[in-house]
Amino acid sequence: MYEGDIASVLLTEDEIQARVKELAVEIASRYPVGSPQGDLLLVGVLKGAIFFMTDLSRALPIPTQMEFMAVSSYGSSTSSSGVVRILKDLDKDIAGRNVLIVEDIIDSGLTLSWLMRNLSSRDPASLQVVTLLRKPDAVRTDVEVSMIGFDIPNEFVVGYGLDYAERYRDLPYIGTLDPKVYEGDGGM
Numbered sequence: 001m002y003e004g005d006i007a008s009v010l011l012t013e014d015e016i017q018a019r020v021k022e023l024a025v026e027i028a029s030r031y032p033v034g035s036p037q038g039d040l041l042l043v044g045v046l047k048g049a050i051f052f053m054t055d056l057s058r059a060l061p062i063p064t065q066m067e068f069m070a071v072s073s074y075g076s077s078t079s080s081s082g083v084v085r086i087l088k089d090l091d092k093d094i095a096g097r098n099v100l101i102v103e104d105i106i107d108s109g110l111t112l113s114w115l116m117r118n119l120s121s122r123d124p125a126s127l128q129v130v131t132l133l134r135k136p137d138a139v140r141t142d143v144e145v146s147m148i149g150f151d152i153p154n155e156f157v158v159g160y161g162l163d164y165a166e167r168y169r170d171l172p173y174i175g176t177l178d179p180k181v182y183e184g185d186g187g188m
Ligand SMILES: O=P(O)(O)OC[C@H]1O[C@H](OP(=O)(O)OP(=O)(O)O)[C@H](O)[C@@H]1O
Pocket: 045, 046, 047, 048, 049, 071, 072, 073, 074, 075, 080, 103, 104, 105, 106, 107, 108, 109, 110, 111, 112, 138, 162, 163
């Protein structure tokens, strides 16, 4: 599939699945069952986090509830537009809840810092973040990320939910995209 478009496999399906299980254990240790704030509320950031969210929630040994928010800042580019747009907001009020943002990747960190500001203004009891991937540039932003699956090099990656112009999300692994695919789009 996508013959010739993937330059290299960065994380195999097995590596991703093993790390998701470790993250689930880490998350469960932070949220005691039976808290007065109710079940942990996972907020998945669409569309990129779709597979991470569904795999993580099923690996978690504690009861969780799910909400989704859709935001976009990349569109058909390999660099952030710098403008975060809400395409779909949460359905429920998160005031007084323990909220865990589930992200696929923190790259420039712009989306997450915007999300943290937006969600903390809704008065959750607690607000933490788990991301599957983080790139080095994100370290320069001031957002505190509680749990990280993998730190990866500064290359545009696709697969396991991550897209380029809406393609490649359906790959079960994460790979780097051959630059010939995005040459001329003005991105990285
Ligand atoms: O740290 P940043 O530089 O802000 O990049 C990270 C964000 O960018 C991607 O979303 P995108 O805007 O591509 O929307 P998508 O999830 O629907 O693909 C990704 O899924 C993160 O949410």
